Amino acid sequence: MDANSNLAVLIDGDNIPSAHVKEMMEEITKYGNPTIKRIYGDWTKPTLTKWKNLLLENAITPIQQYGYTTGKNATDSAMIIDAMDILYSQKVDGFCLVSSDSDFTRLATRLREAGMLVIGIGEKKTPNPFIVACDKFIYIEILKGHTKEIASESEKNPGKNAVDKVNATVIKLIASTISDLSDEDGWAFLGDVGSMLQKKQPNFDPRNYGFQKLTPLVKSIGKFEIEEREGTKSRYKLIYVKNKKRG
DSSP: OOOOOOOEEETTTTTSSSSTTHHHHHHHHOOOEEEEEEEEETTGGGGGHHHHHHHHHHHOOOOOOOOSTTTTTTTHHHHHHHHHHHHHOOOSEEEEOSSSSSGGGHHHHHHTTOEEEEEEOOOTSSSSHHHHSSSSEEHHHHTTTTHHHHHHHHOOOOOOOOOOOOOOOHHHHHHHHHHHHHOOOEEEHHHHHHHHHHOOOOOOOGGTTSSHHHHHHHHHHHHHHEEEOOOOOOOOEEEEEEEOOOO
């Protein structure tokens, strides 16, 4: 997927906070051109009024969906139907599903079966089945982590931190991925390692641990050797990594 690919962005307005739409849309443009941008919800409800100005600023089309019966989420159904209509129109190369709701797990799986790239965006409370059904899953918390609002929120709630700790599970995941891709001398190209980590764990993102890129994250762990090599076709140096030998 490149920046010229067309993406359909479908947002579950009932399930996503409105505060960081700008950061969210900027993140999406890294993966393609959001040619279709729709948000679903019952706009007669006062809880969705915060969205109105944001929709105009970001050219997002609101789709009205009344809740016909109690206990049923009509927004989910409307979003799924639209997604399938867009899929069959063949106007996009991928989808961005913005929700923390596991009800979209089957939709994500179906879109990927059709050859679509599927990016998920949601809060850290998102159930794992929806996360792993996507090609890539991005937490809203790491997007809003760059704003002043999260700083003030951290002061009010010091125990609530958007940054996760690099634990033994993360280190093991990186180490095993390096082993999977390494040559006879144990070295693996870090770009390939990053791609493989994404396939193994769609919600893997260095920003979850307070790093903008994979290289500084790997360096911070201290259990991997890092080597910079001159690129034959590029002026940029290539980063290779290797698991340190024990003992």
